[in-house]
Amino acid sequence: MEYRHTPVLLAEVTQHLSLNPGSIIVDCTLGGAGHAKRIADSIAPTGILVGIDQDESALTAAATTLRLGQQAILLKGNFGELDRLLVEAGIPFADGFLFDLGVSSPQLDLPERGFSYHQDAPLDMRMDPLLNPLTAAHVVNEYSEEDLTRIIREYGEERWASRIAAFVVAARSRRSLATTLELVDVIKDAIPASARRQGGHPARRTFQALRMEVNGELGVLESGIRAAIRWLKPGGRIVVISYHSLEDRVVKRVFAELARGCECPPDVPICTCGREPVLRLVTRRPVVPTADEIAENPRARSARLRTAERV
Template identity: 60%
Template sequence: MTSEYRHTPVLLAECLEQLELKTQHTFLDCTLGFAGHSFEAAKRLGPEGLLLGIDQDEVALAAAAERLASIPEGERPAVELLRGNFGDMDELLVAARVPGVDAILFDLGVSSVQIDTASRGFSFKENGPLDMRMDPGTQTLTAAEIVNTYNAADLTRIIRGFSDEKWASRIADFIVRAREQAPIESSEALVDVIKAAIPASARRAGGHPAKRTFQALRIEVNSELTVLRRGLDAAVRWLNPGGRLAVISYHSLEDRIVKDTFASLANRCTCPPDLPVCMCGREPVLDIITRKPVLPSPEEVARNPRARSAKLRVARKR
């Protein structure tokens, strides 16, 4: 396996502890990648368990299959890898004839593989085409199309709404002006426009000036927040009673969706708060296991800086 597809799983020990995997369990990794989490999970499932993995990237699926196959046959669970988006979980699991799942993991955001591959266009540090599609084989909308065709108001909405960028309006205006001279087609060209838009005094703090804008474009290209809501709803439906759902998020928008979804399903009563007895009959679906998110240790962040913003939330189905 090339170093390009090596990936350090975030909060690995914490995920395994919280998922409470046992032999004969069915485990679903909704963001399989290079099977960083699944490789260790498989060892806990044993030969009578079932490991399911979902990923949009054919190369990642092949890499994961190779890695999982390295587990000795007598210790390895049955493995079924599904190509697709976890937002389409219902269709994928129906096609796989899965009756139910005992533990589900989402590790959100962009994988190290995608970030480090310049041709995918996710990185603001490496020059490449403005693409940012998680699944180039089926998706048509690219970051280049957004940057070169959306009007200033829509660009402002996306950049501010998906990244809380203070200079969103100014960045949008600079993009519109720059593309009048020539299309903005590379990550390097977009970074230059963003740097020009943000005053020098503001660029000296808060990390790379293009980080927030690139995050916002990636979310828009892949409809990430809509897909996340759909995936979480499906995951709860597929969990067996007592099954656990673990989600690692990397920015506040994702974490808020996870937190709100868990809270709404843990307290489904819609009766007025002053009503002494519940009349709606809506029973809770989940128990929240982590009242506060689990964070990576300083040691993990030192080993893997990309873990710095990770937050793990866990719930159990009733």
């Protein structure tokens, strides 16, 4: 099947990375190389693109998009292990990092991956089925009602989280929930009919929550971006596109912390903490897609882009 994913905020990403021929750029979420192709073209002929993805099918698609001959090093792995991956890539430092978080359109659209609430498939949702043993079926059938409530509320921002968790626990006591559409039916039963008519598909938020839990998405984000900043050359930039308020909060907090300089009390005449800022914030507020981009690509809807520069 053709790998179709429209890159989000493409012009903004290339502008914020301030690409030059010869730059070394790391795309930590390569996907189908939508952003990476533009990056590779802008840094050619001497630049190096390192592309990382934990999903084998994304890497296969990216290799076709990028064409051999372009200076690209493609690595399968999780950006939670960025130090190891960059040592493997053999680069000395990087001029830029891109993180375009979450899932790609093909991952969502291929029914057998179990991400879609429109098509029936086993409850899987793993971006890396080879290395990740945790499936959505395990979360749904084994987690306690309290944990399910917490995950659906926090990661899904779902106001009916506790009802959905209670309905899941009741349903699975009769028979394990094995497929996406079995779960969708339980979610629909849990949400009152009047509420079901608003806010898109009733299963959207719960499916997002399960996906984030299965792939440990928030856990690796902070360590990934801290590692990237360590590898950045002075003047190099890190660009992160997030699609969830919890992700954006992590990015904002880490950037703000590393952009702070001296923390001595204002009445101390000479700095004694010696703290120097590591980053300069390029975006004080997140950049969001235009209405036109959202109309053309509804998956851009919740995107927020933040950029910082290594000082």
